Amino acid sequence: MSKGKDAVFIYSDEQQSYKFSNDHPFNQDRLKMTRELLHTLGALQKSDELSARIAKENELSLIHNQDFIDAVKKASHGTFHSSMQTTFGIGTDDTPIFPGMHEAASWLVGGTLKAVEAVFEEGYLHALNLGGGLHHGFRGRASGFCIYNDSSIAIQYLRKYYDAKVMYIDTDAHHGDGVQWAFYNDPNVCTVSLHESGRFLFPGTGYVNERGHSEGYGTAVNVPFEAFTEDQSWLDAYYTVIKEVAAQFKPDVILSQNGVDAHYYDPLTHLCTTMNIYHHIPTLAHELAHKYCNGRWIAVGGGGYDIWRVVPRAWSIIWLEMTDQRHLLNQSLPTEWLDRWQQAAPVTLPKQWYDEENIYPSIPRKREIEEKNNRTVEKALRPFRDKKKRPFSPNY
Amino acid sequence: MIVRQLMKTDFNKVHQSTTIAEAIALLEAARVRHLIVTDEKENMVGIVSDRDLRDASPSTLNNKESAYSMEKPLSSVMTHDVITAHPDDLVEEIATLMTQQRIGCVPVQLHDEIIGVVRDKDILRMLVKLMGADQPTSRIEVQVPNVSGMLAEVSAIIQNFEINVQSVFMYPAKRNDKKMLVFRLQTMDPRKVIDEVRDHGYEIHWPIGPEMNRYE
Ligand SMILES: [Zn+2]
Numbered sequence: 001m002s003k004g005k006d007a008v009f010i011y012s013d014e015q016q017s018y019k020f021s022n023d024h025p026f027n028q029d030r031l032k033m034t035r036e037l038l039h040t041l042g043a044l045q046k047s048d049e050l051s052a053r054i055a056k057e058n059e060l061s062l063i064h065n066q067d068f069i070d071a072v073k074k075a076s077h078g079t080f081h082s083s084m085q086t087t088f089g090i091g092t093d094d095t096p097i098f099p100g101m102h103e104a105a106s107w108l109v110g111g112t113l114k115a116v117e118a119v120f121e122e123g124y125l126h127a128l129n130l131g132g133g134l135h136h137g138f139r140g141r142a143s144g145f146c147i148y149n150d151s152s153i154a155i156q157y158l159r160k161y162y163d164a165k166v167m168y169i170d171t172d173a174h175h176g177d178g179v180q181w182a183f184y185n186d187p188n189v190c191t192v193s194l195h196e197s198g199r200f201l202f203p204g205t206g207y208v209n210e211r212g213h214s215e216g217y218g219t220a221v222n223v224p225f226e227a228f229t230e231d232q233s234w235l236d237a238y239y240t241v242i243k244e245v246a247a248q249f250k251p252d253v254i255l256s257q258n259g260v261d262a263h264y265y266d267p268l269t270h271l272c273t274t275m276n277i278y279h280h281i282p283t284l285a286h287e288l289a290h291k292y293c294n295g296r297w298i299a300v301g302g303g304g305y306d307i308w309r310v311v312p313r314a315w316s317i318i319w320l321e322m323t324d325q326r327h328l329l330n331q332s333l334p335t336e337w338l339d340r341w342q343q344a345a346p347v348t349l350p351k352q353w354y355d356e357e358n359i360y361p362s363i364p365r366k367r368e369i370e371e372k373n374n375r376t377v378e379k380a381l382r383p384f385r386d387k388k389k390r391p392f393s394p395n396y
Numbered sequence: 397m398i399v400r401q402l403m404k405t406d407f408n409k410v411h412q413s414t415t416i417a418e419a420i421a422l423l424e425a426a427r428v429r430h431l432i433v434t435d436e437k438e439n440m441v442g443i444v445s446d447r448d449l450r451d452a453s454p455s456t457l458n459n460k461e462s463a464y465s466m467e468k469p470l471s472s473v474m475t476h477d478v479i480t481a482h483p484d485d486l487v488e489e490i491a492t493l494m495t496q497q498r499i500g501c502v503p504v505q506l507h508d509e510i511i512g513v514v515r516d517k518d519i520l521r522m523l524v525k526l527m528g529a530d531q532p533t534s535r536i537e538v539q540v541p542n543v544s545g546m547l548a549e550v551s552a553i554i555q556n557f558e559i560n561v562q563s564v565f566m567y568p569a570k571r572n573d574k575k576m577l578v579f580r581l582q583t584m585d586p587r588k589v590i591d592e593v594r595d596h597g598y599e600i601h602w603p604i605g606p607e608m609n610r611y612e
Pocket residue numbers: 001002003006125126286290295322
């Protein structure tokens with residue numbers, strides 16, 4: 001297993017400039033809070049960090065259309081037409097325009113590319129860029145708070161320069177639509193998304209029958225959870241699906257998107273999970289990276305709109321897992337950090353790494369929800385379990 | 397929406413003298429379920445479905461007879477009296493017809509020429525579009541009194557936000573005096589809209605809290 005030096009934390013202050021407005025739910029203070037928590041814990045040293053970089057335009061165009069990039073640049077420098085709303089999804093309520101948005105979004109992409117370089121060029125086993133994970137961005141259109149899709153760009157970069165087989169694991173509460181559609185036909189990129197059902201929640205896609213197309217059939221996997229799904233059901237699905245898919249796909253690298261908006265406290269979604277799942281998610285990703293990928297594991301952030309009670313704890317755990325420092329989770333959160341941030345917080349900050357019991361009311365449909373989720377997992381894995389129709393066998 | 401906007405213009409035609417065996421091979425190769433059957437002048441004389449062909453295929457009991465029946469021409473099994481649509485017909489009209497007559501494919505005829513077909517899957521695809529399920533959206537459901545003007549009132553509330561409404565539909569609620577309005581909004585964060593609609597006294601049926609999550 002890896003020791004401290006094997007993992008690298010990617011960050012730079014420019015990542016915080018990705019800010020739509022003061023009351024927009026996407027709030028990059030998350031990065032600051034998480035980093036400070038890790039510093040206060042003594043778990044993150046200067047020598048563990050690498051500066052993010054800004055993505056070049058030709059890197060953006062690995063995925064994005066030129067007319068979209070041009071529109072974002074124009075909007076970024078003050079030129080806006082209302083037609084950009086419908087054509088490119090910018091200037092909307094979700095993705096308002098702000099000065100420097102092109103550069104800010106390019107810094108997030110550059111962070112994830114830096115993470116790729118750290119692992120593929122500089123010999124690190126694991127790299128974490130919490131500024132990334134903007135999984136809703138489409139080739140020609142901003143969507144769901146995301147302008148450029150750092151993960152899609154990084155995957156295309158991995159395909160192009162390293163010919164790597166990539167397993168993308170997305171545990172954000174929203175379907176990872178942008179990444180899925182970008183690689184829907186690509187048999188060398190397996191996207192796995194576990195999310196709240198799109199029946200009501202944005203973006204509405206991610207049905208279990210979305211499995212990839214033509215050559216890529218079988219390399220898109222979706223597990224849509226019923227609203228109000230709880231820890232046990234969520235984790236059963238996560239372990240079952242990720243293990244089976246990894247065992248058959250045999251990736252060269254794992255890219256995990258760590259949106260943390262599946263938590264009960266998250267204001268935008270309707271799942272009832274707790275911190276418990278955020279202790280398990282990086283553990284399995286880490287284990288599988290060592291088992292199949294010689295350790296190559298790139299982790300990015302994503303959604304997470306309870307920036308006080310959920311994000312700093314959940315994201316810190318990823319780093320503690322990556323660097324084998326989980327023993328630090330046996331103590332309470334550092335008082336120094338709690339005192340500093342409690343002043344700004346509108347809610348009481350939790351002092352432990354797990355949530356207390358009964359933070360949400362009991363769920364009347366608990367059993368039906370579990371039953372439905374079990375069936376969803378079965379359906380999602382059907383092509384993997386049917387030997388004649390194995391998605392990755394050469395003659396399929 | 398009219399048929400012209402939805403029909404598929406490349407479709408498979410075969411001559412009526414084609415044998416059943418050949419037609420089955422054609423269907424399989426083209427991965428379609430219907431063939432338009434024509435005469436020498438390329439005029440439609442019938443339509444044949446995979447089902448017609450399957451029904452005409454022999455059982456394994458009598459091999460001699462089966463070989464014989466597979467060599468019969470299509471004209472012996474096709475539907476002669478074809479139901480057609482006009483390109484300017486309303487889609488809902490054709491959809492009703494297809495449901496009533498239980499048919500999966502309707503040729504679209506203009507003057508004497510077949511210019512396209514409408515299949516059940518084209519109708520389904522349109523339904524997905526109409527429901528706004530092909531675009532990134534959040535869904536909210538509002539229960540309103542079953543009186544006129546409700547859709548306009550709720551829409552007016554939503555209009556106060558910079559949020560695009562991708563689709564709206566309405567269906568009768570369980571209670572006779574109520575109706576359900578369903579909006580697909582192009583936003584990841586519909587909270588402000590929901591609060592505003594609720595503040596105007598309408599009942600939000602989704603989203604709800606976990607303790608409310610029951611199917612009555
Ligand atoms: Zn390791």
